[in-house]
Every structure is written in structure tokens, then in C-alpha cells.
Amino acid sequence: MNLLLRVAAIATVIYQVSAIALDVGDQNSVKQAVTTLAQTFYEYHNPSATTGQFDQPEPWFWWLSGAGWTALIDYTAYTNDTTYVSGIHAALSANAGADNDLAPASQAGWEANDDQAYWAYATLSALEYGFPPLTCEPADEVANVSCANSWFAISDNVFQQFVTRWYNNSITCNGGLKWQYNPEETGNGWTYKNSVTNGGFFQLAARLARFTDNSTYAEWADKIWDWSSGVGLIGPNYHVFDGTSDADGANCSSINRDQWSYNIASYMHGAANMFAYSGSGNGSSSGTLWEGRVHNMITAANQTFFSPYSNATGVMYEQICEPRELCNTDQASFKGSLARWMSKSAALVPSAKEGVMDLLRSSAEGAAQSCSGLGNSTCGTKWYVGGYDGVTGFGQQVSGLEVMLSLMINDAPKLAKLNSNSTVSH
Numbered sequence: 269m270n271l272l273l274r275v276a277a278i279a280t281v282i283y284q285v286s287a288i289a290l291d292v293g294d295q296n297s298v299k300q301a302v303t304t305l306a307q308t309f310y311e312y313h314n315p316s317a318t319t320g321q322f323d324q325p326e327p328w329f330w331w332l333s334g335a336g337w338t339a340l341i342d343y344t345a346y347t348n349d350t351t352y353v354s355g356i357h358a359a360l361s362a363n364a365g366a367d368n369d370l371a372p373a374s375q376a377g378w379e380a381n382d383d384q385a386y387w388a389y390a391t392l393s394a395l396e397y398g399f400p401p402l403t404c405e406p407a408d409e410v411a412n413v414s415c416a417n418s419w420f421a422i423s424d425n426v427f428q429q430f431v432t433r434w435y436n437n438s439i440t441c442n443g444g445l446k447w448q449y450n451p452e453e454t455g456n457g458w459t460y461k462n463s464v465t466n467g468g469f470f471q472l473a474a475r476l477a478r479f480t481d482n483s484t485y486a487e488w489a490d491k492i493w494d495w496s497s498g499v500g501l502i503g504p505n506y507h508v509f510d511g512t513s514d515a516d517g518a519n520c521s522s523i524n525r526d527q528w529s530y531n532i533a534s535y536m537h538g539a540a541n542m543f544a545y546s547g548s549g550n551g552s553s554s555g556t557l558w559e560g561r562v563h564n565m566i567t568a569a570n571q572t573f574f575s576p577y578s579n580a581t582g583v584m585y586e587q588i589c590e591p592r593e594l595c596n597t598d599q600a601s602f603k604g605s606l607a608r609w610m611s612k613s614a615a616l617v618p619s620a621k622e623g624v625m626d627l628l629r630s631s632a633e634g635a636a637q638s639c640s641g642l643g644n645s646t647c648g649t650k651w652y653v654g655g656y657d658g659v660t661g662f663g664q665q666v667s668g669l670e671v672m673l674s675l676m677i678n679d680a681p682k683l684a685k686l687n688s689n690s691t692v693s694h
């Protein structure tokens with residue numbers, strides 16, 4: 269079906285099942301949809317002002333609150349709607365921690381590197397979109413950036429900790445961050461070097477490189493990418509596999525080949541930032557290298573996480589768990605990360621934009637039908653069943669919001685850079 273027919277078909281359904289009214293070709297309609305979904309998300313999971321965490325089933329989904337705030341920061345920047353700004357500030361203040369490193373005392377013991385990274389994505393977005401700073405002490409000044417720019421200070425503090433941990437973790441596998449940074453953490457987190465963690469460190473380094481133009485960050489991004497592909501987390505065709513063990517001499521010699529959408533997304537957006545850092549296609553060889561990597565990852569993501577059935581061309585899905593209806597709360601949120609970082613990557617890599625936006629539009633059309641539950645735009649899990657599938661939760665609502673937001677990427681402010689005036693304020 270061509271685009272117009274598809275939109276018309278959805279329009280017919282809208283008024284029968286009160287799906288989100290979405291015309292992907294009309295920015296006002298998209299803005300309306302994200303506004304509705306942000307409201308549903310915020311009300312349904314109403315965050316606590318004192319802990320800055322969203323109301324969720326279990327406290328160990330702390331990282332998902334980070335994902336939720338990141339979505340609302342993007343929402344604010346894309347729409348100019350300031351409804352959530354004070355909530356965002358309260359939440360980031362409550363979770364910055366005494367050392368401004370997104371390791372608050374409340375999470376001590378179970379917080380892992382990837383959890384910390386998911387909160388750092390919030391401070392990075394706040395930095396890139398020129399959010400008003402959190403207050404911080406002069407002692408937090410780092411890298412010649414005053415704490416007037418607290419978003420940078422916090423993001424860099426996390427980066428510096430990852431650097432320290434990387435060296436400490438390099439006894440095995442010649443590099444790579446472990447999933448957990450707390451050796452006492454039970455389970456396999458201390459003996460698993462995984463993609464959400466190393467892709468997170470990579471993305472953090474690459475975004476700081478683009479923001480500052482400081483080669484130290486870029487060198488780390490190169491190092492993390494090279495290690496990830498050397499060990500096989502990034503495969504020869506740019507598929508990204510979940511992780512690898514460093515327990516008892518395993519030394520990262522075998523790979524858990526599960527593919528989850530947030531893993532490839534983490535690396536993809538880092539690669540797009542390295543393209544921007546390298547001159548955005550000004551002819552530099554590193555620019556060409558990173559542009560190719562972004563395209564190859566888009567191709568791998570398209571092959572793996574889109575078009576589950578012939579009736580669902582271009583619709584995003586979480587291939588491991590969705591068809592079997594086994595997605596847990598975490599996994600139901602991953603499509604949100606893929607939508608977010610594909611769109612942000614397309615914004616940085618113009619040659620990728622058309623193909624990516626096609627995939628995001630078809631996915632958002634499916635999500636609009638899915639986000640029609642319970643009479644109040646509650647989102648289901650599957651975006652290809654022509655309606656609400658009755659399986660909902662925090663992750664579903666974040667993913668629905670993110671895929672709608674991804675269609676607004678062209679309304680996003682230009683990303684700020686250190687020492688330039690391109691920041692915006694809200």
C-alpha cells in the first residue's frame with residue numbers, strides 16, 4: 269500500500285477504536301499525538317517528586333526512569349511545551365547523586381554501568397538542547413567548563429568513571445566494560461561484558477566528542493568501537509550481539525548472539541556523532557568511515573527489527589520476545605531506544621534521513637493504532653496487529669511516545685556545541 273492509502277486506512281480505524289489520530293505527513297498532527305502520549309505517560313506513571321522516579325512495578329527499573337526523562341527532555345525541545353521542565357529538573361537533581369555522577373545513594377548496590385548510561389543520556393540531551401542548568405558547586409568544574417553547564421559536568425563525570433572502570437576491567441578480554449561495576453553484585457553482571465554497556469560508553473564518548481571537539485573523547489570512541497568489533501559484539505555485517513562472558517578464563521571467546529534493538533541503537537547513534545565530529549561529510553576519511561558504519565547499522569537494524577510479516581512492512585518489532593509474547597518490562601522499552609536513536613542519527617547523517625524516516629513513519633502508524641487502549645491512548649506491545657493488543661506497561665508507553673517523537677526530529681533545535689551560541693533555552 270502506498271503512503272496515502274495507508275494513512276487513509278488508518279484514518280478509517282481512528283474513529284472506531286479511538287487510536288491516536290496520526291497523519292504522519294502533517295507536523296501538527298504529529299505534535300498533537302506526542303502531546304497526548306506524553307500526557308498519558310506522565311499521568312499513568314506519575315513520577316514521585318522526591319525520588320524523581322516514575323511509578324513502576326519494581327525499584328530495579330531505575331534505569332527506565334532515566335529513559336522516561338530523556339524522552340520528556342526531547343519532547344520539550346521538539347515541541348516547546350514546557351509542561352515537564354520542572355519535573356525534569358527535580359528528577360535529575362534527585363538522581364545526580366552527591367558526586368554529580370548519576371550514582372545516587374538510593375541506587376547503591378544494584379546500579380550497573382548501563383543504568384548509569386541511561387541516565388547520562390538525559391543529561392546529554394539536556395546539554396545538547398541547551399536546557400537551563402542544574403545548580404552545582406564550583407568544585408564540580410571539569411574540563412574548563414564551569415558548572416554553569418552542569419549537564420556537561422555530570423556527563424563528563426560518568427565518562428571519567430567509565431574510563432577508570434575500563435582500565436580496571438581490562439585484565440580480561442584486553443578491554444571492555446563489565447555490565448556491573450559492583451563486584452559484589454550477584455548474577456552474571458560482574459562477569460559479562462555487554463553491548464548496552466559498551467555501546468553506552470561509546471555513545472557517551474562520541475556525543476562528548478561532537479559537543480566539545482576534544483579529541484580525547486573521540487579517541488575513546490574509536491577504542492571502544494574497535495574493541496567491540498574485535499571481540500565480536502559488533503559482527504562483520506554490523507549486527508550487534510548482546511554480550512560475552514569474562515568468567516573463569518572465558519576471556520570473551522564466545523558471544524551471546526541474541527539481538528536486542530537497543531544494543532544496535534546505542535552504537536548507531538554514537539557512530540552518527542563520530543561522523544559529525546569528523547566533519548559531517550567534508551571529505552575527511554574518518555567522516556566517510558563513520559558514515560558507512562551508520563548506514564551499515566541501519567541496514568542491519570532494518571533486517572532484524574522491522575517488517576515482521578508481509579502485512580507489516582517497515583513496522584518495528586522486538587524480534588526475540590514479541591512474536592512469542594514474552595517481552596518483559598525492560599524489553600518492551602527497547603523499541604523506544606531504537607526509534608529515538610535512529611531519528612537522531614538521521615538528523616546528523618543527511619544521507620540516511622530518507623530511508624530512516626520511511627521506517628519510522630510506518631512504525632509510528634502502527635504504534636498510533638496500538639496506542640488506543642483503555643479509552644485513554646494506552647499503548648500495547650505489538651505495532652502490527654491493527655489495534656491495541658491488551659499488553660501494556662511502562663516500556664510500551666515509552667516506546668509509543670518515542671516513535672511519535674522521532675517524527676518530530678526535523679523540529680528539534682540544532683545541537684549545541686561548546687563555545688558556540690547555538691544553544692536554546694526553555
Ligand SMILES: *[C@@H]1O[C@H](CO)[C@@H](O)[C@H](O)[C@H]1NC(C)=O
Pocket residue numbers: 307308309311312642643644646
Ligand atoms: C487509562 O485507563 C486505565 C483503565 O481505566 C487506567 O488504569 C489508567 O490509569 C488510565 N490512564 C490514564 C493516564 O488515565
Ligand SMILES: *[C@@H]1O[C@H](CO)[C@@H](O)[C@H](O)[C@H]1NC(C)=O
Pocket residue numbers: 346347348679
Ligand atoms: C519552537 O520554538 C523555536 C524557536 O522559537 C521555533 O523555531 C520552532 O519552530 C518551535 N517548534 C515548534 C514545534 O513549534
Ligand SMILES: *[C@@H]1O[C@H](CO)[C@@H](O)[C@H](O)[C@H]1NC(C)=O
Pocket residue numbers: 412
Ligand atoms: C579555558 O577557559 C579560559 C577562560 O575562558 C580560556 O581563555 C581558555 O582558552 C580555555 N581553555 C580551553 C582549553 O578551552
Ligand SMILES: *[C@@H]1O[C@H](CO)[C@@H](O)[C@H](O)[C@H]1NC(C)=O
Pocket residue numbers: 432433436437449451
Ligand atoms: C577493580 O576490579 C576489582 C576486581 O578485579 C574490584 O574488586 C574493584 O572494586 C574494582 N575497582 C574499581 C574502581 O572499579
Ligand SMILES: *[C@@H]1O[C@H](CO)[C@@H](O)[C@H](O)[C@H]1NC(C)=O
Pocket residue numbers: 440441442498499519520
Ligand atoms: C583475551 O581476549 C583478548 C580480546 O579478544 C585478546 O586480545 C587476548 O589475546 C586474549 N587473551 C588470552 C590469554 O587468550
Ligand SMILES: *[C@@H]1O[C@H](CO)[C@@H](O)[C@H](O)[C@H]1NC(C)=O
Pocket residue numbers: 411412424482483484485
Ligand atoms: C579534553 O578532555 C579531557 C577529558 O575530559 C580533558 O582531560 C582535557 O583537558 C580536555 N582537553 C581540552 C583541550 O579541553
Ligand SMILES: *[C@@H]1O[C@H](CO)[C@@H](O)[C@H](O)[C@H]1NC(C)=O
Pocket residue numbers: 545546547548550551552
Ligand atoms: C573536516 O572536518 C574535520 C572536523 O572539523 C577537520 O578536522 C578536517 O580537517 C576537515 N577535513 C577536510 C578535508 O576539510
Ligand SMILES: *[C@@H]1O[C@H](CO)[C@@H](O)[C@H](O)[C@H]1NC(C)=O
Pocket residue numbers: 566567570571623624627
Ligand atoms: C529496509 O528494508 C526494506 C526491505 O528490504 C527496503 O525496501 C528498505 O529500503 C530498507 N530501508 C533501509 C533504510 O535500509
Ligand SMILES: *[C@@H]1O[C@H](CO)[C@@H](O)[C@H](O)[C@H]1NC(C)=O
Pocket residue numbers: 577579580652653654
Ligand atoms: C499481520 O499478520 C500477523 C501474522 O499473521 C498477525 O498476527 C497480525 O494480526 C496481522 N496484522 C493485521 C493488521 O492484520
Ligand SMILES: *[C@@H]1O[C@H](CO)[C@@H](O)[C@H](O)[C@H]1NC(C)=O
Pocket residue numbers: 687688689
Ligand atoms: C556569542 O554571543 C555573545 C553575546 O551575545 C557574542 O558577543 C559572541 O560574539 C557570540 N559568539 C559567537 C561565536 O557567535
